[in-house]
Amino acid sequence: MRAETRVxxxxxxxxxxxxxxxxxxxxGTSMLAIAREARASNxxxxRWYGDKNGLFKTMVESNAQETREALQRAIEAGVDPLECLENVAPVLLSMLLGEKAVLLNRAAAADESGELGRAISAGGRSAVxxxxxxxxxxxxEDGSLDVLSPSTAAEQFFxxxxxDLQIRRVIGVLPEPQPEFVVERVSHAMMAFKTLCVRSCSD
Structure with missing residues (x-):
């Protein structure tokens, strides 16, 4: 099978x-049911995924791919890091609050082995x-930000x-956000993040 056909x-x-x-x-989602729905053989x-969790691990990685690639391009471009972060933030937020992420997180909650939850962590947050x-x-390094550590700053940014937006989405009390909500949320988050970092620098 050609690579593009398999993809x-x-x-x-x-x-x-x-x-x-x-x-x-x-x-209620079995490999056989998926095969029938996709008109593929079980x-x-x-052969491609190993088992159901193998398939869902691949889905986790696919869902986070756009965010990872956008961040990687921003890093390699070497332009203003905070501007890059602000540009990538809507992609990240839309991915985390999108239907695919919600369905995967609900599936992880139903997986008693915890394997899918670990896959979501590894392919999502731990990769991004x-x-x-x-x-x-x-x-x-370029002097536009001064924090105790990049890892602490990243936690503050997230x-x-x-x-709690993703949790609220997963439990069904928050509808999928519209683009204008994402833009406003990113704007407020970046403003608060910069303010917090400035305060940290003056302590």
């Missing part, structure tokens, strides 16, 4: 898995946070940007 088929399989997650939840799914830290380290 296209994997995208179809992932879309089928998301549809079933939405309709049946994690426990053998293909097991070091890139945010790298941007903040660049900001410290808290200000995301807060």
């Amino acid at each position: 296209e088929r994997q995208a179809q399989i992932e879309r089928a898995a998301y549809r079933l997650l939405r309709e049946r939840g994690y426990g 053998e293909t799914l097991y 946070a070091p890139l945010v830290e790298q941007l903040l380290r660049q900001a410290c 808290s200000l940007l995301i807060g």
